[in-house]
Amino acid sequence: MKWFNILRDRIRALRQREDVIDDIDREMRSHLALQVEANIHAGMSPAEASEKAERSFGNVNRAVAAAYDVKGGGVFETLVQDVRYGLRMLAKHKAFTAIAVVTLALGIGANTAIFSVVNELLLSPLPYRDADRVVMLWEVSPSGRHQNSASRANFRAWSAQSTSYQNIAAFSDQRDNLTGVGDPEELTVQLATPNLFKVVGVDPILGRTFLPEDADPSADPVAVLSYGLWQRRFGGQPAIVGQPITLNGAKYTVIGVMPQNFQFHIRQRSGTGRPAELWSILPMPVGPGANERGRFLSTVARLKDGVSVAQADTELRTIAARLSDEAPESNKNWSAEVLPLREQFFGNVRRPLWLMLGAVGFVLLIACANVANLLLSLATTREKEIAVRAALGARRTRIVRQLLTESLLLALLGSLLGLFFAWLGIKALVAISPRDLVSLQTVGLNLTVLAWTLGVSVLTGIIFGLAPAFHISRLNLNDSLKEGGKSESGQATGSRRLRNALVVTEIALAVVLLASAGLLIRSFIRLQQVDRGFNTDNVLTMVVRLSDARYKEDPQVVNFFSQTLERVRQLPTVRSAGIVNFLPLYGGLGSSTGFKILGRPEPPPGQRPGTDVRVVDAGYFATMGIPLLRGRNFSETEQKEPRHVLLINEALARKYFPDQDPLGQRLDVTMFDQPTPAEIIGVVGNVRYDSLVDESPPAVYFPHPDLTYSFMTLVIRTDGDPAAIAPAVQREIRALDPNQPVSDVRTMNDVMADWVSRSRFNTLLLGLFAGLATLLSAVGIFGVMNYSVALRTRELGLRLAVGAQPRQVLLLVLKQGLTLTIAGVVLGLAAASALTRLLSGLLFGIGTVDVTTFTTISVLLVVVSLLACYLPARRAMRIDPLSALRYE
Amino acid sequence: MPQDKADLLQGTLDMLILKALSLGELHGYGIIQRIRQLSDEMLHVEQGSLYPALYRSEQKGWVSSRWDVHQTGREAKFYKLTRTGRKHLEAQEASWDRLVLAIAKVRQAT
Numbered sequence: 001m002k003w004f005n006i007l008r009d010r011i012r013a014l015r016q017r018e019d020v021i022d023d024i025d026r027e028m029r030s031h032l033a034l035q036v037e038a039n040i041h042a043g044m045s046p047a048e049a050s051e052k053a054e055r056s057f058g059n060v061n062r063a064v065a066a067a068y069d070v071k072g073g074g075v076f077e078t079l080v081q082d083v084r085y086g087l088r089m090l091a092k093h094k095a096f097t098a099i100a101v102v103t104l105a106l107g108i109g110a111n112t113a114i115f116s117v118v119n120e121l122l123l124s125p126l127p128y129r130d131a132d133r134v135v136m137l138w139e140v141s142p143s144g145r146h147q148n149s150a151s152r153a154n155f156r157a158w159s160a161q162s163t164s165y166q167n168i169a170a171f172s173d174q175r176d177n178l179t180g181v182g183d184p185e186e187l188t189v190q191l192a193t194p195n196l197f198k199v200v201g202v203d204p205i206l207g208r209t210f211l212p213e214d215a216d217p218s219a220d221p222v223a224v225l226s227y228g229l230w231q232r233r234f235g236g237q238p239a240i241v242g243q244p245i246t247l248n249g250a251k252y253t254v255i256g257v258m259p260q261n262f263q264f265h266i267r268q269r270s271g272t273g274r275p276a277e278l279w280s281i282l283p284m285p286v287g288p289g290a291n292e293r294g295r296f297l298s299t300v301a302r303l304k305d306g307v308s309v310a311q312a313d314t315e316l317r318t319i320a321a322r323l324s325d326e327a328p329e330s331n332k333n334w335s336a337e338v339l340p341l342r343e344q345f346f347g348n349v350r351r352p353l354w355l356m357l358g359a360v361g362f363v364l365l366i367a368c369a370n371v372a373n374l375l376l377s378l379a380t381t382r383e384k385e386i387a388v389r390a391a392l393g394a395r396r397t398r399i400v401r402q403l404l405t406e407s408l409l410l411a412l413l414g415s416l417l418g419l420f421f422a423w424l425g426i427k428a429l430v431a432i433s434p435r436d437l438v439s440l441q442t443v444g445l446n447l448t449v450l451a452w453t454l455g456v457s458v459l460t461g462i463i464f465g466l467a468p469a470f471h472i473s474r475l476n477l478n479d480s481l482k483e484g485g486k487s488e489s490g491q492a493t494g495s496r497r498l499r500n501a502l503v504v505t506e507i508a509l510a511v512v513l514l515a516s517a518g519l520l521i522r523s524f525i526r527l528q529q530v531d532r533g534f535n536t537d538n539v540l541t542m543v544v545r546l547s548d549a550r551y552k553e554d555p556q557v558v559n560f561f562s563q564t565l566e567r568v569r570q571l572p573t574v575r576s577a578g579i580v581n582f583l584p585l586y587g588g589l590g591s592s593t594g595f596k597i598l599g600r601p602e603p604p605p606g607q608r609p610g611t612d613v614r615v616v617d618a619g620y621f622a623t624m625g626i627p628l629l630r631g632r633n634f635s636e637t638e639q640k641e642p643r644h645v646l647l648i649n650e651a652l653a654r655k656y657f658p659d660q661d662p663l664g665q666r667l668d669v670t671m672f673d674q675p676t677p678a679e680i681i682g683v684v685g686n687v688r689y690d691s692l693v694d695e696s697p698p699a700v701y702f703p704h705p706d707l708t709y710s711f712m713t714l715v716i717r718t719d720g721d722p723a724a725i726a727p728a729v730q731r732e733i734r735a736l737d738p739n740q741p742v743s744d745v746r747t748m749n750d751v752m753a754d755w756v757s758r759s760r761f762n763t764l765l766l767g768l769f770a771g772l773a774t775l776l777s778a779v780g781i782f783g784v785m786n787y788s789v790a791l792r793t794r795e796l797g798l799r800l801a802v803g804a805q806p807r808q809v810l811l812l813v814l815k816q817g818l819t820l821t822i823a824g825v826v827l828g829l830a831a832a833s834a835l836t837r838l839l840s841g842l843l844f845g846i847g848t849v850d851v852t853t854f855t856t857i858s859v860l861l862v863v864v865s866l867l868a869c870y871l872p873a874r875r876a877m878r879i880d881p882l883s884a885l886r887y888e
Numbered sequence: 889m890p891q892d893k894a895d896l897l898q899g900t901l902d903m904l905i906l907k908a909l910s911l912g913e914l915h916g917y918g919i920i921q922r923i924r925q926l927s928d929e930m931l932h933v934e935q936g937s938l939y940p941a942l943y944r945s946e947q948k949g950w951v952s953s954r955w956d957v958h959q960t961g962r963e964a965k966f967y968k969l970t971r972t973g974r975k976h977l978e979a980q981e982a983s984w985d986r987l988v989l990a991i992a993k994v995r996q997a998t
Contacts, residue, residue: 005946005947005948005949006947009947024939026965027916027939027964027965028935028939030915030917030962030963030964030965031915031916031917031935031964033962034915034917034918034958034960034962034964035917037960037962038917038921057935063935063936063939066936066939066940067939067940067943069940070939070940070943070944070947
């Protein structure tokens with residue numbers, strides 16, 4: 001009630017200020033008149049009566065003002081006044097306003113753009129029901145390899161023995177050929193246990209998802225479509241439910257369609273590199289010949305209410321330890337882990353993202369320091385105005401409030417422009433983001449982001465406004481009025497110190513950013529230069545996956561690929577061609593397969609040697625530029641039928657045959673149903689298959705007939721642009737089999753670029769922010785030096801007048817700027833040495849304190865700031881002594 | 889800028905104004921006069937303090953106001969105690985009595 005009345009009065013006063021004042025005035029005059037009347041009544045003459053009354057009343061205006069304080073607009077009115085006044089001030093100092101607003105907009109825009117990504121990836125809920133209750137379950141290998149696929153046997157044991165989950169589902173992605181409607185096409189298919197959709201908690205928009213009975217081996221095969229596939233291949237017809245489709249030559253009945261935005265793509269161990277477009281039942285055969293020990297399953301589960309991730313993790317480790325004892329032949333020393341879904345999706349980007357947010361925070365701080373400096377410089381020219389206001393009775397809090405209002409106005413203007421910058425920035429971010437950050441596509445300016453921006457800009461306004469405001473409000477009135485506020489002496493010393501401190505701070509911040517960016521750039525260059533063991537130029541790759549239904553026998557498959565290669569090699573510009581089951585850096589199984597060296601004693605379980613296994617033809621090595629170091633390549637016969645031979649890489653030769661000739665030795669790699677020793681016929685160079693960062697592990701190469709894969713990647717080396725040959729290759733494949741699709745047509749350089757894309761993304765962004773920081777601090781030091789020269793005009797003029805050389809004046813100013821810069825650089829290097837530790841996981845080949853990088857960026861900053869000082873210094877050199885002395 | 893004399897005094901002034909109005913509707917000048925009479929010419933409230941206090945009391949809902957014509961034919965703004973105002977006054981007087989009593993006891997102690 002009370003507050004409502006006050007508010008009502010305040011708002012009325014804002015709208016009808018004159019009326020309110022009139023009313024008060026009228027009451028005062030009526031009061032005065034009553035007093036006069038009373039005086040006359042008491043026997044005074046009219047003149048005496050009114051004089052006495054007025055004297056006792058005092059100043060009517062002041063009485064009105066005091067009353068107005070209660071009834072008037074109060075804070076609201078001062079706010080409106082302050083805003084009006086602030087806008088007038090900003091409009092008056094156009095250059096200042098423009099620079100300040102653009103500076104702030106850059107800082108706020110960069111912050112908003114990065115925050116919108118952080119918000120999307122790290123803060124927004126994942127698009128699954130109660131997504132924080134969904135976890136991934138993985139095995140951990142004896143060598144400490146995390147997020148390893150699980151075997152069917154172990155998945156079954158987890159399901160049976162764990163009590164932490166409402167539901168636990170297994171899935172595995174693969175590529176299958178869809179035929180029968182339009183052109184044949186290769187799809188990513190997610191094979192899953194029926195309860196997968198229950199675990200993620202998403203319902204279909206059409207039909208149903210899997211029921212337990214769909215998993216019965218005798219049941220008819222069923223399929224669930226993604227929204228995209230439904231639209232693209234089946235015209236979005238609701239009648240699709242119940243219709244048959246052909247997948248790898250087998251019939252499936254469509255039972256449902258998922259919602260538009262649904263996807264469940266766990267990149268780790270997926271091997272397909274893209275989200276599934278179709279779901280079908282994961283076969284879970286039991287018994288002999290089912291190879292229950294092979295590890296290829298991903299596992300996802302929904303926690304029971306009240307069960308924490310840590311509890312589930314402990315339970316799973318206990319089960320894994322038990323399995324290690326029960327089935328040591330396949331589980332010895334294997335462990336397991338539980339990972340929250342968000343961690344699974346974004347665990348590896350979390351750190352870089354927070355770092356980026358930190359980096360843009362630094363940029364914003366630099367922008368704040370710059371604007372604070374501008375405000376301080378401006379304030380000195382406004383000293384007189386402020387002194388007059390203070391002399392006229394403005395309270396100090398009132399002046400601080402006025403100045404803060406101006407800062408907030410600046411910040412809000414900056415954030416408006418900043419939102420525009422952010423909008424542009426987000427578009428750019430999405431355009432250059434790594435392909436695997438799929439969900440970045442949905443990043444945008446939403447309410448959370450806008451609220452955050454508003455918060456940031458208010459905070460910014462206070463940060464850069466507070467120091468100048470308090471500083472100015474402390475000024476000594478008399479001095480300001482007397483001196484006209486144009487000197488570098490006396491009370492201005494405090495202001496100069498503050499300005500210098502701000503500049504040193506921003507240079508230090510810029511050093512930290514530059515150092516971080518420099519480290520990333522150096523790592524990135526190293527990454528490009530690393531000897532990866534193959535040559536990517538002029539190589540085209542494409543995946544061909546034969547349908548098991550139509551190519552039932554291994555020789556058919558081998559024959560198809562050798563015919564394809566024969567035809568491809570005939571094409572113009574093709575220099576060589578080959579096949580491999582998994583390309584370098586493509587993902588793939590990546591698991592370590594055990595092997596035995598014949599004639600050596602059996603090692604204890606868990607300590608068997610392991611190797612990467614690839615399937616290739618003889619042409620693969622020449623095409624990829626992998627050297628044959630010893631022995632020979634596969635012969636014609638060995639590429640037609642199994643002759644039990646293999647090639648090994650140098651790493652395997654070094655590790656297992658350090659002082660023995662590996663040629664002629666026989667290895668039994670456990671890839672086959674029964675022991676099948678193969679003879680080593682040659683040694684080839686190492687290739688970094690899994691990552692550019694890690695050293696190559698041991699690897700063996702089987703010829704295609706020995707270990708037949710129905711999906712292989714063609715690699716083709718050409719003269720000139722490799723992409724140009726793609727249509728001709730596809731024609732040849734279609735000539736062999738009109739129903740055979742190809743997929744993933746990419747040059748090897750693209751494959752490489754994809755692999756380094758995240759590292760490039762981080763480097764690019766941080767580099768950009770560091771550049772921005774350097775630019776802003778250059779502007780900052782320019783502003784400070786320029787202003788300092790303006791203040792010292794008289795002193796410098798005097799020096800020139802008494803015989804100083806212009807050169808000396810130039811050096812004097814440069815020296816002043818250099819002192820500030822070096823102070824900032826030293827401070828920044830100290831901070832950088834501590835802070836770049838945060839980058840450790842992102843660097844490759846260098847430490848977090850790298851002398852070369854730190855030296856380079858220090859020199860760079862000194863040069864930049866000298867350039868920034870040069871203009872003011874030149875101005876100082878050209879001061880005309882006479883006019884300078886007459887200056888005041 | 890001069891601050892308000894003291895919050896302690898302001899509460900007292902509010903109470904005096906409400907007390908004056910409790911005897912009947914009055915304009916600002918009349919309030920000053922009545923307080924003077926009631927205090928045997930010992931208390932003289934300044935206009936500069938009266939009106940802000942009056943306006944504040946109005947905002948708090950203790951008094952209501954209207955313009956009317958004075959018996960002398962002159963127009964004036966008249967203030968009247970509201971029901972909330974009366975309750976507030978009673979509460980104020982009670983606590984004032986307690987305070988006076990307490991102070992008196994303390995003083996007698998020496």
